[in-house]
Amino acid sequence: MVRLGLRTKFFLYSNSVIVVTMGLAGLLAVVHEERSSYAAIENRGRSVTEALAIPITDTLMYEALGLVGEAGLIDNYISEMLARNGDLLRYVVVTDQRAIVTYSNEWEFLGKSFPRAIGPEGMGKPAQVEMQALATGEKILEVRTPLNIASRYWGSLAVGFSLAPVQSEVEAVVKGVAVIALLLMLGNSILTALYVETLISPILQLHHSMKRAGSGELNARAHVRRSDEVGELAEAFNRMMDEIEETRNREAKRRAQLAHTEKMAAVGTLAAGVAHEVNNPLGGILTCIETMRDEPDDAELRERYLDLIRSGIERIEHTVSNLLDFSRTREVRLEPTSLNHHLQRVGELVGYQLRKNGVEVVFDLAPQDAIVLADHFGMEQLLLNLVLNAIQAMPDGGTLTLRSKCFADRVVVEVADTGVGIRPDIRDRIFDPFFTTREVGQGTGLGLSVSYGIAEAHGGVILVDSEVGKGSRFTVVLPNNPGEEAREVSS
């Protein structure tokens, strides 16, 4: 189905109104013109016929009395009448008392009976008027009157007047109306072309802005400066877009706060492992210090133990540095990011939890490395959340598989565990904020929600496969070059 634009609709509607209005006006004008033109011809016909009847009757009388021969006079009257009324007059028929045609400009009528002749009974009455049609199809108004003086009857006169002028007048009116309609339509088209921009352009601009807004451009605004309804509509649209943008900004800020909260929770989770990681070398260092105090003169032992102490301190520094790095809030920045590197780093961060739960970690990384345009810290948080969830799903040990794959248009990271799995009835809710299956105080319920937000902000998604008792697999699918799609990344 053809979709008509506002401009076309306006053009069609306004011209349709003109056509209908002019059609009705034209019809009225035609009816009026037809009636008045017919009446004018009838009046003229009666006048001409009744006037012509007088000299014809006189001529017939004088000839009958032997005073003056007719000798072409009636023909002369007829031809003069035709010359003076040539526009209307088509025929003149004079009949005698027997209704035989004695004079006529139509010579074939002569000597023949004229059935429509008015007999003596028509004397004293008004002329008769009747519609006739010529063989050519031309409509004729025939006016008939008796030829009489007092009650003396000489014959009758019939005069045919063409009604073509009526038709001509009607056609002239129709043409006039058509011309006016065409001029109006032309004028309307010109006005439409000239002023439709003024009238419709703001609406079209508003429509364009709405389409931009519909496709996600939250900065789309209608630049319409009008004081009418369209202007009010545009202002309402702009206010709505302002509110949407503000809401979106608030949401982004809220999500950033949530992400930070979740990060701090993860830091808390990691803290026990960190303490353990710090405690072990500290114990070794203390032992070394005690031994060195006992054997202060053993230079060889002091050298060896100082190396051990240095090694333990470096280990502690590395562990603490990792945690600080993760917990720090940084500015979001998109740059080429190695997912393989992040998977390995996360594996290091959760070393304590892996050992504590007896989880074996298996790396299955893409040989050519999985590089995406992303925010380092966002990616790291996303992966850490998934890995912590996986470890927590395997309290009695299991295997954590960290896998990366590269495709032409996307990069995939899988975090798979052999844990308890996710019940089907809650699977649709696991990405909801604050949803958790753990006891109060054991989790924020934000981990997966924040992770999903990060993936989405990078133009990606997180897919879940899970079977209760067998384990779960979280698959992060990211576009190979997500730079353009990345809209908002929270750290």
Add this chain to the structure above:
Amino acid sequence: MAGAPREGTARLGIPCFYNPRLMFLKYQPLVDYLSAQTGRKWELTLSMSYDRTVEALCAGEIDVAYLGPFSYVRAHERCGAVPVLHLMTHGKDTYHGYIMVRGDSPIRALGELRGRHVAFGTPLSTGSYLAAAEMLERAGLRPGQDVGCHFYGQHERAVRAVLLGEVDACAVRDIVGEKFVPRGMRILATSPPLPNFPLVIAPSGVPELQDALVRALVVAPRDSEAASKAIAAWDEELAGGFAVAVDAEFEPIRRLATQVFGPLALTAAETELVCGGGGR
């Protein structure tokens, strides 16, 4: 109409070939032209018959008469009237008489008119009776005996009688008959050439009128484009203008009249001239 012409006013007498109104329409322009050309006022005087016009001419009631050829020879016989000019019709100094029937008439030859009825103008009409009677006689038909004679007074009325079915044929002057050919009439027979209508003056009339007529109607149109245009604009009958005429041109008419009406053709009263003879 009795009495001598008024000083300064010349009167042109014409018998009513047509209805008087039509006569004025046709001939008043000629009278106006003469008034303009001769410096003398001219007046049109109509008579209801040929003989009345001849009588007025011979009595001096009119100065000039426009007559048919037969009427002229009778005027000449009566008072010595002479032709000054004759009409030129379509460039010719002669005209013809026609015998006509309706276009749908079965009659194809004069001989077929035997036992039929024929309409004529008047017995004094050259084209509408004299020439036709001669043609009928030549075809072996004697008017009044072999064909019925009906006089309608004027040529137009004779034609109309045929169109109305009152008679089978009519005799008319060529210029009238040709007008009716497109209106359903057919020419059955054409007479030999007849000397054309003359403008006639009586010997007792004003002598300078003869020169005035020649100057106005022959010399002026030859020398003046305006005069020639004025004449060309007259009724078709007169638009060919005039040429100088002499009495000898009308000898054939004298013979024809004698042949048709007998030896008294030129002197008998109009009422004595009847179909089939009367003058003898």
